[in-house]
Amino acid sequence: MARKDKSLLEQQIDENLRRVFQKETEKEIPDRFTQLLNQLKEQEAQHEQ
Amino acid sequence: MSSNTATADPRDEILEHLPSLRAFAVSLTRNSSSADDLVQDTIIKAWKNFGSYKQGTNLRAWLFTILRNTFYSARRKSKREVADVDGVMANSLSEKPAHDGRLQMADFEKAFAKLNDEQREALVLVGASGMTYEEAAETCGVATGTMKSRVNRARAKLIELMDIDQDEALEMTDAPTAAVVASSMMPRKTAI
Numbered sequence: 257m258a259r260k261d262k263s264l265l266e267q268q269i270d271e272n273l274r275r276v277f278q279k280e281t282e283k284e285i286p287d288r289f290t291q292l293l294n295q296l297k298e299q300e301a302q303h304e305q
Numbered sequence: 306m307s308s309n310t311a312t313a314d315p316r317d318e319i320l321e322h323l324p325s326l327r328a329f330a331v332s333l334t335r336n337s338s339s340a341d342d343l344v345q346d347t348i349i350k351a352w353k354n355f356g357s358y359k360q361g362t363n364l365r366a367w368l369f370t371i372l373r374n375t376f377y378s379a380r381r382k383s384k385r386e387v388a389d390v391d392g393v394m395a396n397s398l399s400e401k402p403a404h405d406g407r408l409q410m411a412d413f414e415k416a417f418a419k420l421n422d423e424q425r426e427a428l429v430l431v432g433a434s435g436m437t438y439e440e441a442a443e444t445c446g447v448a449t450g451t452m453k454s455r456v457n458r459a460r461a462k463l464i465e466l467m468d469i470d471q472d473e474a475l476e477m478t479d480a481p482t483a484a485v486v487a488s489s490m491m492p493r494k495t496a497i
Contacts, residue, residue, distance in 0.1 A: 265464050270432045272413050277433035280328035289323055292345060296352045297314075 315364075316355055319348060322365050325434055326372055332429040333376045333422075343379075347372040366436070369444040373426070416466035424459035431456045 326347060330340035350371050351358075358367050417425065430441035431452070442452035 265467070266460050269413070269428075269460055269463055273428055273433035274435070277325075277328050277332070277429065280331050281324035283324070283327065285320075285323050285327070286341065288341070289344065289348060290320065292348055293316075293320060293352075296349070297316075 315358075315360060316352060318364055319351060319368065322368050323348075325365065326368055329369055329429060329434065330372060330376070332425065332433070333373070335418075343372060343376055346375050346379075350375065363440060363443065366440045366444045369430070370446070373444065412467050413463075416463050419466055420459055420462060423455060424462060427452060427455035428459045428463070432460075 323344065326344050327340060330343045330347075331337060334340045334343055347368065351368055354371075358364065417428075420428070426445065427441065430436045430444060431438060436444070438449050438452050438456070441456075442449040445452065447455075
């Protein structure tokens, strides 16, 4: 039955993918990651002293 | 406490890439807590191996590569492929209603879940994260031409799957059959 135009579908696929990905990237970064980066930095600073 | 480093640490840029790293991790693991564990492992590895990053080259691709390798090597160890998919991606996919001629998100979600890892990954990198074919190829350690054909095949597969889904949906009036098909398509924890 009524098959959609292929290139239109491809555009829509990309649009959907971008929307989902964008949504994920807009989520707040949990503190655990910034804390982890700070910890790694501090460890190294101590190590170098 | 107080550190007064005059020159910027290039590793500080890792922070900027965390949102897209997380999104990529979600697309691979399809589980938000596994995704965050994966990102955590990636950060640690990236930090420790920063010496192997060539300054001025694509940091995002480098980080994505680490994340990807970490994911696949962990999975090879566990050998359990879709054990705890909680449908994170699927849930976010199904939130927007398709009222304006967009693809039916539910169809899209089902079809996307049926792609193999390679195809899903190619579409996420190129179609979603906006990487160039070159970047995506670098991330996956393949030739640019290979990445292009993966993306093309993945799109074609997705279209094929959605067409089939649409046709089948019309013909499938048998509820038990429909339920079996639906559950085999979307392995996820039952949640109300």
